[in-house]
Amino acid sequence: MERYDVAVLGGGLLGCFMARELRRHPLKVALVEAREDVCTGISRANTAIVYTGCDTKPGTLKTRLCVAACKGFGDLCRELGVPFARRGSLMVSYGPNADQTLQRKMIQGMENGVEGLKLMSGRAALEWEPGLAPGVSSALYAPDTGVTDPWELCYAAWENALANGVTPWLNAPVTDLLPEHGGWRVVTLRGELWAAAVVNCCGLHADQVQELAAPPTVRITPEKADYLILDQGAGHYVNHVIFHEPEEKGKGLTMVPTLDGKLLLGPSEQPGVGPLSATTEAGLDRLRQLAAQVAPELDLELTIRSFAGVRPKPYNVVRAQSIHDFTVTNPARGLWSLIGIKTPGLTCAQALGAWLAPQVADQLGKGELDSTFRPERKAPVRPRELTREARAALAARDPAYGRILCRCGGITEGEVRDAIRRGAVTLDGVKRRTGAGLGRCQGAFCGDRIMALMARMLGVPPEDLQKDGPGSRLLTGGRHGEG
Amino acid sequence: MEKVDLLVVGGGAAGMSAALAAAGAGPVSVLLVDREERLGGILPQCIHQGFGLGYFHRDLTGPEYAARIVAQMEGAAVSVRLNTTVLSLSQRRTAELSGPGGYEPVAFRRLILATGCREKTIGSLPVTGTRPAGVFTAGEAQRMINLRHWRPGRKVLVLGSGDLGLIMARRFVLEGCQVLGVVEQKGSCGGMVRNYRSCLLEHRIPLMTRTTVTRLHGEGRLTGVTLRHLDSGKEEQVACDTLVTALGLIPERELLAGLGGKLPGWASLCGNCDYVHEIVDTVTAQAEELGRQVGMELLGKK
Numbered sequence: 001m002e003r004y005d006v007a008v009l010g011g012g013l014l015g016c017f018m019a020r021e022l023r024r025h026p027l028k029v030a031l032v033e034a035r036e037d038v039c040t041g042i043s044r045a046n047t048a049i050v051y052t053g054c055d056t057k058p059g060t061l062k063t064r065l066c067v068a069a070c071k072g073f074g075d076l077c078r079e080l081g082v083p084f085a086r087r088g089s090l091m092v093s094y095g096p097n098a099d100q101t102l103q104r105k106m107i108q109g110m111e112n113g114v115e116g117l118k119l120m121s122g123r124a125a126l127e128w129e130p131g132l133a134p135g136v137s138s139a140l141y142a143p144d145t146g147v148t149d150p151w152e153l154c155y156a157a158w159e160n161a162l163a164n165g166v167t168p169w170l171n172a173p174v175t176d177l178l179p180e181h182g183g184w185r186v187v188t189l190r191g192e193l194w195a196a197a198v199v200n201c202c203g204l205h206a207d208q209v210q211e212l213a214a215p216p217t218v219r220i221t222p223e224k225a226d227y228l229i230l231d232q233g234a235g236h237y238v239n240h241v242i243f244h245e246p247e248e249k250g251k252g253l254t255m256v257p258t259l260d261g262k263l264l265l266g267p268s269e270q271p272g273v274g275p276l277s278a279t280t281e282a283g284l285d286r287l288r289q290l291a292a293q294v295a296p297e298l299d300l301e302l303t304i305r306s307f308a309g310v311r312p313k314p315y316n317v318v319r320a321q322s323i324h325d326f327t328v329t330n331p332a333r334g335l336w337s338l339i340g341i342k343t344p345g346l347t348c349a350q351a352l353g354a355w356l357a358p359q360v361a362d363q364l365g366k367g368e369l370d371s372t373f374r375p376e377r378k379a380p381v382r383p384r385e386l387t388r389e390a391r392a393a394l395a396a397r398d399p400a401y402g403r404i405l406c407r408c409g410g411i412t413e414g415e416v417r418d419a420i421r422r423g424a425v426t427l428d429g430v431k432r433r434t435g436a437g438l439g440r441c442q443g444a445f446c447g448d449r450i451m452a453l454m455a456r457m458l459g460v461p462p463e464d465l466q467k468d469g470p471g472s473r474l475l476t477g478g479r480h481g482e483g
Numbered sequence: 484m485e486k487v488d489l490l491v492v493g494g495g496a497a498g499m500s501a502a503l504a505a506a507g508a509g510p511v512s513v514l515l516v517d518r519e520e521r522l523g524g525i526l527p528q529c530i531h532q533g534f535g536l537g538y539f540h541r542d543l544t545g546p547e548y549a550a551r552i553v554a555q556m557e558g559a560a561v562s563v564r565l566n567t568t569v570l571s572l573s574q575r576r577t578a579e580l581s582g583p584g585g586y587e588p589v590a591f592r593r594l595i596l597a598t599g600c601r602e603k604t605i606g607s608l609p610v611t612g613t614r615p616a617g618v619f620t621a622g623e624a625q626r627m628i629n630l631r632h633w634r635p636g637r638k639v640l641v642l643g644s645g646d647l648g649l650i651m652a653r654r655f656v657l658e659g660c661q662v663l664g665v666v667e668q669k670g671s672c673g674g675m676v677r678n679y680r681s682c683l684l685e686h687r688i689p690l691m692t693r694t695t696v697t698r699l700h701g702e703g704r705l706t707g708v709t710l711r712h713l714d715s716g717k718e719e720q721v722a723c724d725t726l727v728t729a730l731g732l733i734p735e736r737e738l739l740a741g742l743g744g745k746l747p748g749w750a751s752l753c754g755n756c757d758y759v760h761e762i763v764d765t766v767t768a769q770a771e772e773l774g775r776q777v778g779m780e781l782l783g784k785k
Contacts, residue, residue, distance in 0.1 A: 229606075233740075275612075275613055275702050277613050277614065277702060278611065278612045278613045279611045279612060280611055281609075281611050281697070281698075283611075284609060284611060301607070303606065303607055304604070304606045304607060305606040306606070306611070307614060383581075383586075388579075388586070388588075391581075391586045392585055392586040392587065394586075395581065395585040395586040396585045396586075399583040399584075399585070402581050402582050402583050402584065402585050402586055403566055403568075403581070403582060403583055404518060404568035404570070404581055407518065407568065407737075408737075410570060412581070440601070440604075441601050441602070441604060442604040442605075442606050443623075444601070444602055444604060444619075444620040444622060444623045445601070445623075447619075447623060448623065448626055448627050448631055448633070452631065462631075462633055463633075463634075466616070466703075467615070467616035467703075467704075468616070468703075469703070470703065471702070471703025471704060472615060472616040472702075472703035472704055473616060473703075473704055474616050474617075474635075475627070475633050475634055475635055475636075476617065476634075476635070476636045476637060476704060476724050476725070477633075477634025477635055477636050477637050477658070477660060477725075478634055478637070479634070
């Protein structure tokens, strides 16, 4: 049985950063993931917003980590080669109730240490954002709110973890956790490993995984939300991230100008009915209604996709109360669980890892730093971001970087090849790594081209290719020459 | 920087015919670029008949129709660059080309855009539910079956009764698949009568009018869809593993975005990126006329 100092369970944003941060210490680390790739669970669908920390209560772990993480996010993204832009955000209100909420958040944000917050008049807000419906009564400006590429961030953490010697255990759903020799025997469908410590970052399943080894402390309810994506061009409708604070109870509209020029609308909260990846009519209708109300000139005909995201809502079963802070439990010696980490989980993923890793390392008596750790990860080559000269030189060196596979995103065959070499084994794995298939044609042009390339490079028949993990085969009609 | 008199973007019926006619007008340099590895545009994947009755006075398949024009290209004074995408155009009459030959700018005096159409996708419809594998546009499914010899699925529903939807419904039947029907929101078939007869009636494929798809089911592969009958408002769930969408064609003019969305005097649209033609014969005729005009213009004989 392979032996490790720490087994990190779950390859989402939390798990990948946890593994990376653990490697700052002289630890042998395994990352155990149920699926064929990382970034396939709840990390896959969110708003991509990096929050400043003015939405949460002072003094909580969540607030402390969020405020610091937001300030350092630019450095983190530079280190890992991940795109990031501080778009700034405007929280806008349309009446006295919401005005009060904004004032409360302003005071809370200042208390939390968020810098640059400014309460603006409705008129001033409309000058900045003429696309908003008239009648804005006030706005809270947070200059540090950012937008990133959550997929790229997750892959960057993963690749940096691997580069620093973390051992990948993919396709390995955990079925049991048994205390053994002062550590844990981790039983997976791919085999067993032993680790002195286990950090459970299993997202939506974190409660079930903890309960393999310890009594229940926190249970998770999946909270579903729908999103709409509008085509390139619509991203110019607003200049900042817009948080619409509704006058009545309920959730307002969030508008995010994404890094590739699209506009993301959502989330609209829905009760967790039906498959977790399914959008609902009520949710999407609500988003369209809100959009018509808050951004009346926005052309919803530009919608190219809708999707559903899920967040793990934690509930403390011991105290019978809901939880608003991040929950990190240590229910047995050498076992930690991150349960119910939701918004701002993306902002805080690295910070949570950096906060917990020294504690784990200390308990294992290996709290010192490992001088061989390298925090940098080289960003994949993206020809569309290069100068003309650099691009020409690149294409001359490797013609695959000249051939465009995805017309909507201007993504080259070289980038797709690189994504497959970096571990993409499904069509969506390529999509999340490169952006191919995210444009207005939604993969109608590039899908079969990428599939043909994958089949060749992975050495599998096209019939074996999956869209997004087990059970999602792209070609189910059988092979030619068969019945 | 490479300089040409005429740059033609797109090597389908429109682009080839326009380039040929311009080159035929006299000594002008013509460069035709196409992102595919072969000429013909959409035609090579349209292996059914019905092409050429108007122009060649013969009932040809798509590949046959394309081959006739490709044959004229051989020996004509048109340079062709394949596997090459035009990334952008500038007001200074330059284009940025990206292909296996590298990344290079080209200057031109005149431009003909013959970039065809793209298909509307299901993402633009208010369809809820999951996002499983097994949802293809008609053109995508056609390319998979006819050019790659892949089999996308077994139990198929087609959404949209335009010509492409009708042709693909028949194509799946000929592949030995079960086609449950063609779903159409409007009250009647959207495609040409001759296609309705030869594709649906002859193969006993039901046309479900005043019906639409409202929800997709299945978390990995598609397992079914919810149909809504628009008149009664009733919904029913139908089991299928493949949904083929034929939701209509949108002229592909993305390149104009870099020019502020306007068509400058030195550029012309040709073929389906000008407007969606019902048959290819009129595309060829229109393109030849345009190519001749542009050729004369470039020679100063206007």
